[in-house]
Amino acid sequence: MGIKKQGFRFLLTGLLLLVLMLAGCPIPETVQENRTYSIEQMLGYLRGQGFSTDDYSLENNRLVIEGDILFNIEDLKAEMYLSDQDSARQSVCINQVRRSKIINIRINTRAPSPSTSIISESWMAALKSAVDAWNNVRNCILNFVLVDSTAKSDTFVCMEANANTGIVAMASGPDWNGNPGTGICINPNWAGGVENLSPSQKYLVMLHEMGHIVGLQHAEFDLTGYGYIPGTPLNDPMSVMNSMVLGS
Template sequence: MRKIPVPMKVLSAALLPVIFYSCGSKVTDLEPTPPAPKPPVYEIPKTPQDTLAFIYSRTLGLDSTAVKAMDENNLLVDGDMTLPKSTLAQMFSTFPLVEAKDSSKTIKSPYVVNNYRVFKIGYHPGQTAPGVESALYSAIAHWNGILILNGAEFNFMAYSDPGPSDIMFYTSSYLLLDVPFVVSLPTSTGQPGASITLNTTYLQVHNITKDQLVSAMVHALGHILGLQHSDRKMTSYYDAGNIGDLESVMHANFPQGPHTKMFSKGDTAMVKRLFPAPKWPVQSAGQIKDLVGIEMTAGNATLYYTKDGKVVRGTWNNAVGPMTTYEGRTDIPNTEIAEIACSGANRFYAYFTNGWYMNGEMYKLGNNPIDGYIQAHPVPGQSMATFIGTTVKKDNDDCYYWYSDGTYSVGRSGYWAQYSYGNTFTVPTGKKISDIKAIASDDEGRFYFWYKDNTVSRSASLNHSNPEGPVAVKIN
């Protein structure tokens, strides 16, 4: 091994402590020199709130400096999440402990949902930048897709009326924060964070695409539920299943990266662990001809609604699955429902044989407002007597209506001919238009016709040309 020459100054400095001890001390009096203390990662807490912030950061597996004061009343967590100082103490006493399904760990979780419900996101129409509203709906559809597909017990829904909202969408300018959104974390009661705020400064500085904006909004919705960045420390007590996952939507740099898909395997595992599927009995929806409506949600889960108030979650060719109940109007029986449609953000529309409709949630069809009732305006020359099916295109919320004379129209939920009408469609060989019982569309823009003989066909075209099928629907 080649010797490396040592400069005299370095050698002298290294020998100086030895010379000092040999001249002034006995060997028996010597003790090892303690190493120089490392600078603390976090400044010693000065107040009870600082101490709580320290504990909170360590519980989440964050560097302690990741929790800072944002203003007099709020903490800024990891750059893009806010937490009221007043709720910090309560959170530690109310976080439930949840046993992970696929490990022996327990999870300190503020966002476990024990009963099905919808988290309503309110916004003020006209007060958002161009493209932001549609990005919000796309982000909601992505979340609902993974939640509903994996049997989660809630979904998101957007409302232009902020009145009934659980979460408000705001727009503001944060000059000192280089993040697209600032969101609030869940409260001490386990409800989702109360606000999502779009940082207009970020949009002005960065020329981001619509896909990046949608990705950033998906990330923000995760924080609303309480999810932290997936690149936090592996030793975190707060383990949601996607720790260390570079492709997770909750990675700190996710919106900036080139991602080909929205949710990773780690994110799917996280959803299954933290939002476990309800233990509903698996049953059949029965004969297609006896249903009141069929619709597909985000994630392409297919819901089969029965006349006796049941709904089965299945697939496009399988009407057997977890069954629960749904609510319609209190003064009109469900047997009077003619069809059901679902928007990209999982807002459901139920149309009655009398020409009126209501909108609401997946299992509470008349909940916006409760028992709300609106008169529909069909195409000139058409009526509920000639109406055979409806659906909503998931990417733009255009509503489509099909009629017994072989035509369809494009409009909105109340005005069926707002965009066009008189367009023609076809059915597969061997089928008649009168055989159609229900119509739906999926996330990929395909259209489905279910027939009274328990078969279904699908096509990429509105006129249902070149369809796949008909194929049998499993009903038992």
Template sequence: MSIAFGIGLSACQKEAASTGNDQQAVPEHVLAQIKAQGFSTANVQARDGGWVVEGDIFLDEENLANASVTPNLRIAEVEQYRTNNLVKSLPRVITVMVSDLGSAYVQGTDLAIQRYNAQGLDLTFQRITSGRADITIQGFYEGPSGGFITLGSAGFPTRNGNPYKTIKMNTHPQAYGENPSVTYVGSVIQHEMGHCIGFRHTDYMNRAFSCGSGGNEGASNIGAVHIPGTPTGPDAGSWMLACSNGGDRTFNANDIIALKYLY
């Protein structure tokens, strides 16, 4: 997730943004792999042994090497979508740990967990303070570049059915301010948790819907599988829109349909 800077603050706040990395620094073979997956090669960012694409989606070498196995890929439509891989072994409790972050991030995590657990899913979350967690939320410090500042990023579930293991949250004061809003931070964490359990952006077919610019993110080998029962038109309130509204955003009715269908 990211926030756009211009005259004041833009209403478009992306799920991730440019870090100032020069795309030319990304090896050509990596760009070719990203393109083959169906993701945009614009503004690819090198980070932590992998690559951030489409704003807040982290791809590692395994993701880039995977071939698509689903017969249900859809492109350029407007329903809600999941990835090929989902969390398995349900019912299941996913443990979450917040590592070396301030109270707003801890409270935001608790808020996001509360919102998921209130849905009565076979997948629930529990924050722990010691031991080994399924998902670790940790910080990075990065200022704005190119008109945007990254708020958070995450990846997708593994092939063996585990959630993605890391959510990165920006601790730079221009990301959430000197006194971060718990509901704002919690909404970003809620979104990134959605990626960790297999949700793609609701408007992946056209990022301009929530971001003001951009296009189709592509089905990719990661997968963009339609979730039955979700709308066939743009869904302005979804928690998985590519760009944030800059404040509190939780599940709408269609999001709940999608969550209950999968979990």
């Protein structure tokens, strides 16, 4: 399927504004261990950040919301704990990559665990095209770099089976310390067959999930106005960050 260039341009303009506005969050070197939060408390916290939590699931110590956004539960608890200590922090740190971490985001296509596998050549081609698209934003310091399987990396792209057959792929958001999301997982259990997607659809999926790892939410799911990026359209049906980016 095709992508309307105007929608992608507005998204990238907004991403540039977001990057330029980030000054970094003062994260304490130590976070107390005695933080205990229920799933309902975590969901409430995420709703306060503008996320929809109507349908959520738990996958390998990760909380999945809006279908394809992953939060490591321990990282989320740490962010909540820090917010409890200083209420002014709630509007700056959640789900954003810190400016100091955004220069080069290294992507590895290794299989990080026995439950995962490497992506196919067609998905690799889609990833490379998406990397080029993000990197071709003028006057933006954001840069993705593909590295080989033995190199140190910030995030990975792999195949990982998920019980939800309605999800093509999922991605984790930045952690509480401002590091990029740690992974993009393509779901081989997707009912439509992930290898049956066209090259342009795979490219669109990669564009979308790469947006999540730097902290972009679903464009139409900002329930509170909290996550709106100035300079972007209030309603853009062609945005690559819409949740139903491949259609309903």
